[in-house]
Amino acid sequence: MEAVQIHNGFFLVFSRGEDFMETLTRFCEENEVHWAQFQAIGAVEDVEIGYYDLETRQYVFRVEEGPFEVASMDGNIAEMAEELPVVHAHAVLSRCDESLECIGGHLRRARVALTLELCLWHVTQPLIRARDEDTGLNLISMGV
Numbered sequence: 001m002e003a004v005q006i007h008n009g010f011f012l013v014f015s016r017g018e019d020f021m022e023t024l025t026r027f028c029e030e031n032e033v034h035w036a037q038f039q040a041i042g043a044v045e046d047v048e049i050g051y052y053d054l055e056t057r058q059y060v061f062r063v064e065e066g067p068f069e070v071a072s073m074d075g076n077i078a079e080m081a082e083e084l085p086v087v088h089a090h091a092v093l094s095r096c097d098e099s100l101e102c103i104g105g106h107l108r109r110a111r112v113a114l115t116l117e118l119c120l121w122h123v124t125q126p127l128i129r130a131r132d133e134d135t136g137l138n139l140i141s142m143g144v
Contacts, residue, residue, distance in 0.1 A: 003027065006119075009036060014116035020044065021087055021109060024118070028077055028085035035123040036077040038089075042070050042116030047093065048109035057136035064103065067113040068093035071102060077120075078127035078140055086129055086138075 001023055002013045010031070014023060027033070045066030052059050075089035092104040129138040 001027065003031075009033075009119065009121040012118045012120060014042070014112045014118065016112055016114055018112045018116075019109070020112060020116060021089070021107075024087050025085060028087070033077055033120065033122070034079055034083070034085060035125065035127040036120050037123055038073075038075050038077070038118050038120045040070060040073040040116055040118035042118075043096070043113040044068055044070055044091075044093065044110040044116065045113040046109070046111040047091075047107065049091065049093070049103060049105045049107055051105045052135075052137065054135060059106065059108070061106075061108055064093075066093070067096045068103075069096060070116065072104075073107070073118075075107075076123070076127060076140075078129045080129050080138065 001015055001018060004011050047064050047066055048061050050059055050061035071092040071094045073089060073091040075087060077085050077087060080086055089107040091107045092102055095101045127140050130141050132139040
């Protein structure tokens with residue numbers, strides 16, 4: 001991965017074969033990025049994508065080989081109680097075939113198929129995730 005600092009964050013270019021979540025988490029740890037927002041485009045494969053089932057209080061994921069065009073990827077970086085960066089990403093992915101069929105949801109895993117270009121903006125307000133008993137999720141509390 002290559003990275004360049006911009007006035008309010010970083011522009012990252014991931015290389016083919018890199019594990020998206022692992023590489024972004026490591027970058028945030030090494031560069032002390034605790035709170036941020038990001039958007040990305042590119043291509044991924046070997047994805048694990050899904051949704052949260054509120055009734056069962058469990059994520060439901062499925063594995064898709066791909067490759068996929070990243071039609072849209074948005075996410076944020078927040079902290080848990082132990083102050084480690086937590087990457088939270090959602091994506092809409094389009095199959096790389098004539099169907100252009102899209103899938104979307106919570107992204108748990110993805111490997112960069114060709115490239116992934118990501119703009120990461122710093123957030124100055126602390127974004128701290130804590131357990132929400134109503135949903136069973138670790139939600140961001142703004143502390144307001």
